[in-house]
Amino acid sequence: MGKLSKRVAIVGAGMSQFGRLYPLKRNPDLWVDAWIDAVKSVDNGIEPKDVDACYVGNYSSDLFNHQGHLGPQMANLVGLTPKPASRFEGACASSGIALRQAIIAVASGIHDVIAVAGVECMNELPTSLVTDALATASDALFEYPAGATFPGLYATVATAHFHKYGTTSEDLMRIGIKNHENGVENPFAQMQRSIAQMMQRKLKKLEEQGKELPDWKDEFDYLKSASNPMIAYPLRLFDCSLVTDGAACVFIAAEEVAKNYTDTPIWIAGTGQGSAALSIHDRDDLTGFIATREAARQAYEMSGYGPKDIQIAELHDCFTIAELVALEDLGFYEKGKAAQAVKEGETKRDGARPINTSGGLKSKGHPVGATGAAQAVEIFKQMRGRAERNRQVKFEVERALTHNLGGSGATCVVTIYEK
Amino acid sequence: MTETEKEFTIQNYLEFIQNKKLMGSKCKDCGKMYVPVRKLCIACNSLNMEWVPLSGKGELAAFTSITVGTPYFIELGYDRNRPYCFSVIKLEEGPMVSAQLVGVDASKPDTIKIGMPLKVKFLENELKGETKTDLGFEPA
Numbered sequence: 001m002g003k004l005s006k007r008v009a010i011v012g013a014g015m016s017q018f019g020r021l022y023p024l025k026r027n028p029d030l031w032v033d034a035w036i037d038a039v040k041s042v043d044n045g046i047e048p049k050d051v052d053a054c055y056v057g058n059y060s061s062d063l064f065n066h067q068g069h070l071g072p073q074m075a076n077l078v079g080l081t082p083k084p085a086s087r088f089e090g091a092c093a094s095s096g097i098a099l100r101q102a103i104i105a106v107a108s109g110i111h112d113v114i115a116v117a118g119v120e121c122m123n124e125l126p127t128s129l130v131t132d133a134l135a136t137a138s139d140a141l142f143e144y145p146a147g148a149t150f151p152g153l154y155a156t157v158a159t160a161h162f163h164k165y166g167t168t169s170e171d172l173m174r175i176g177i178k179n180h181e182n183g184v185e186n187p188f189a190q191m192q193r194s195i196a197q198m199m200q201r202k203l204k205k206l207e208e209q210g211k212e213l214p215d216w217k218d219e220f221d222y223l224k225s226a227s228n229p230m231i232a233y234p235l236r237l238f239d240c241s242l243v244t245d246g247a248a249c250v251f252i253a254a255e256e257v258a259k260n261y262t263d264t265p266i267w268i269a270g271t272g273q274g275s276a277a278l279s280i281h282d283r284d285d286l287t288g289f290i291a292t293r294e295a296a297r298q299a300y301e302m303s304g305y306g307p308k309d310i311q312i313a314e315l316h317d318c319f320t321i322a323e324l325v326a327l328e329d330l331g332f333y334e335k336g337k338a339a340q341a342v343k344e345g346e347t348k349r350d351g352a353r354p355i356n357t358s359g360g361l362k363s364k365g366h367p368v369g370a371t372g373a374a375q376a377v378e379i380f381k382q383m384r385g386r387a388e389r390n391r392q393v394k395f396e397v398e399r400a401l402t403h404n405l406g407g408s409g410a411t412c413v414v415t416i417y418e419k
Numbered sequence: 420m421t422e423t424e425k426e427f428t429i430q431n432y433l434e435f436i437q438n439k440k441l442m443g444s445k446c447k448d449c450g451k452m453y454v455p456v457r458k459l460c461i462a463c464n465s466l467n468m469e470w471v472p473l474s475g476k477g478e479l480a481a482f483t484s485i486t487v488g489t490p491y492f493i494e495l496g497y498d499r500n501r502p503y504c505f506s507v508i509k510l511e512e513g514p515m516v517s518a519q520l521v522g523v524d525a526s527k528p529d530t531i532k533i534g535m536p537l538k539v540k541f542l543e544n545e546l547k548g549e550t551k552t553d554l555g556f557e558p559a
């Protein structure tokens with residue numbers, strides 16, 4: 001138990017543009033864009049005939065697009081009919097699960113190459129209904145009737161964390177500021193703009209309108225102002241990830257065939273998945289996520305690595321508090337110590353262990369079911385030294401990690417990668 | 420069937436709340452308490468459960484003040500200018516529950532303190548001409 005029966009690698013990975021793209025792009029368009037980008041990334045080329053199955057991660061096309069049964073639809077669009085095609089659902093961890101199931105299937109020997117898809121087109125619904133659709137990932141019987149929204153549940157975790165560890169809103173703001181600075185360097189990101197740039201734009205607009213200019217000394221003043229409205233105390237608009245349309249594609253290959261596609265595959269060192277009670281009131285600890293700790297435990301054990309060995313990571317920052325808590329649940333920092341490390345710049349692109357070089361869900365965007373696969377895309381690029389613009393980290397990345405969290409933390413998938 | 424012979428279902432739990440009673444189930448074998456009720460004890464795998472009334476006393480474990488609410492709360496009249504509190508309450512018997520927290524100023528969340536003592540307050544919410552009782556809590 002707890003071991004893959006053979007080595008498995010990523011031989012290609014790519015993504016569509018992320019953004020508010022509906023109706024210009026719908027699920028089929030987004031997925032084909034991601035597939036084309038992933039095919040381009042395979043050094044020696046890959047064709048549909050090389051691919052044995054298509055595993056699709058998608059949270060809720062049913063609610064967003066009135067469309068179920070995405071597996072065969074996506075497979076057909078890229079020439080994989082009549083091969084096996086299935087959809088996997090675990091809220092925002094859907095394509096993390098699809099990736100993990102593809103790894104397991106390839107390790108089992110039943111398939112040699114699997115195309116993992118992550119797809120979500122959220123903007124077909126107005127924002128209020130998107131929020132409501134996301135709330136179905138929490139407990140509909142007892143949390144929702146008590147008024148819980150999706151941001152509200154993470155906000156509740158935040159107040160518990162603030163109370164126990166003295167965490168502050170500024171600690172969360174630093175995470176948003178950092179992730180936006182990374183997103184500027186990602187041509188696929190939805191919001192390629194830093195918080196400082198957004199503040200300057202706002203000031204310029206107010207000046208043009210002849211309005212009185214606010215006394216903002218830095219981004220923190222801007223983030224504490226009415227320009228950044230409260231959504232669910234203590235989380236403000238800029239603590240929340242974006243409503244995004246997007247897709248990602250990852251090719252998983254068995255060790256016997258991986259070298260046919262590239263001389264520099266990225267190997268899967270470990271995979272883990274954990275769960276928790278759906279309602280946060282049924283969990284012993286409100287300041288962290290047991291599903292993350294369990295997924296991490298499995299992935300570390302399988303890989304033989306520990307938190308100290310991980311050089312970069314893509315963490316599930318659906319809300320700023322989620323990135324802070326993940327830093328602790330993954331063992332990168334002791335409980336209550338992550339905020340100080342963030343303050344000291346350790347998680348910045350030039351820090352000791354860069355986190356979310358892609359811009360994260362906060363700036364790159366969060367097409368929920370596509371996020372897990374998109375995290376793997378960033379790791380694939382960083383480990384091969386091919387991240388666009390100025391966001392390639394300045395050291396050789398030997399080991400990396402992705403953390404994909406579902407709903408209000410009831411599902412988590414952790415994947416560890418090595419060269 | 421007497422009240423305490425009712426099956427441990429969600430519907431029966433909710434009916435108790437409609438009648439302004441907070442009830443849980445208690446495992447007769449290991450003593451673990453469940454609110455909302457469960458039929459199967461996940462601590463010891465027993466089916467030997469009984470209904471028990473809760474005191475309705477507890478303390479605030481975590482909360483948020485929500486300015487962008489759910490459609491139900493928007494219909495109840497909450498909005499950006501009138502936020503409401505979603506809270507997790509640790510009952511004195513042990514289990515935690517989710518409920519609206521009333522009797523606090525949700526527009527001043529800094530004044531709401533984790534650990535503050537609370538007591539149950541059944542909320543009669545009127546929606547589309549029908550009265551519904553929701554579980555709520557208020558400062559004790």
Ligand SMILES: [Zn+2]
Pocket residue numbers: 446447448449450451460461462463464465
């Ligand atoms: Zn028991």
